[in-house]
Amino acid sequence: MSSTCKYLIPGLEKGLQLLLLLAQQHRELTFAEILRLVDMPKATAYRAIQTLVHLDFIEQHPRTGAFSLGRKVLSLGLGYIASLDLTQLGQPIIEQLRDRSQCNSHLVIRDGRDIIYIARVSGAESKINHVTVGTRLLAHRTSLGRMLLSGLSRAEFDELYPDDELPDDAGSKQVFWNMIQADRLRGYVIGESFYRRGISSIVYPVYNRDSGVEAVISIMMPMDSIPAQERQRLQNEVRSAAQKLTEFIGGMTSMKAI
Template identity: 65%
Template sequence: MADAQPCKYLIPGLERGLQLLLAFSEQHQDLTFAELHRLVDMPKATAYRVVQTLEHMGFLERNARTNTFRLGMNVLRLGFEYISSLDVAQVGQPVIEQLRDSSQCSSHLAIRDGRDLIYIARVSAAGARINQVSVGTRLPVHCTSLGRMLLTDISRAEFEALFPDERLPGNTPGQPREREALWQMVQADRARGFVVGESFFRPGISSIVYPIYDRDGRVAAVISIMVPSDEVPKSDRERLQNEVRLAADKISGFLGHLSQAS
């Protein structure tokens, strides 16, 4: 195998620095220099210089009281910069798969494009008999609970630019007919922080929807589960809401929304 052969282009100093950073783990979050030296394969003087360099660059932080080291903010920044460069579908796909498995409900990710929502990822529950939407499906934002959640961080001026007429387009049963009625629903959704849409768009199908935030605190997408019933069962409501909320927080953290990640 290629990775089992020695590489003649290695930079020894960089290799040693990365070896030392890799010594930190969940079991070794705070290490003295002596402990670090025992965990890495390098001379003591070299290890000392590597530690000093990494501390100077912010990749290690020293606790003056305990004289121990831990990973510094620059290590975290590198991770967040990379992960936040990925799109919502990339980081969200494994999360909605976990959500599907824990909730036993089909799960979706959607974003807003003007007055439409677009499904960007989906996974079906085992044995699901609901007619599933496919990736790329577009629906009017004002007709669905996912769309309402996507509207929660726009201003009144942006909302009226999006819907310039007092009468909303379409005639889907159950959808709001007037712009003001939709605005009031969206404000209630925003204050609540989530939407439980019980047969809102399609009779016999309910959904639980939470927002996903980007690093600037804007609603980047929404995550939902689809519950095949007119109402989310009261016995499962709290558990299901909590599972969707945790999944939303996880993806938000991946996108660099630090308050959610922490």
């Protein structure tokens, strides 16, 4: 939001700033930590937080006193997700994929350095502790994130990850970039225990009209490696689902220049 807007409401701006901060940190924050991370007077921050707590947009832990996003924010996020044409178009596609593969199926988008699950269905016999719609994970920690990042140019990637090392000691940015480029040229990712041991996934991209990666469709199964006799069939099912959604949104499958 531009600071030159003559209709700016300072209190609303501060409240939204605090909500964005909590969303970006992926953890509870104490009041002292919030003050270190925002540029606002202590009294202003305190009043804004207490207002948001009162309205259920922020929750305060009864024992630690730390703050996290509240139920009202989740309802807003789910409302946004439900409004996306991508979700409406993708839901029946991943349901069909689940039926054909007998695996948990997902539709996922990227928001900055996070991935967000916008649709999901569980296989009938699945014993995997499943993510829910609205779940955010770090893109560089998941095979789905790798495929979503494959649509970026090097300049866009460097802007997203400006340091030589990835966040939370996840390794070299250059090594990760090389991995993404191999994924991009291959056109899919098979992530065997990439994020969690004992869990494998097959991921294909959904392309938009600019040939960028708009989303990914994936299946997940509880095994360290996908049986060789099933691998090609499952790949074909996920690829077909991703191609169908690409066609529905008018996407182009040619690769974006890097």
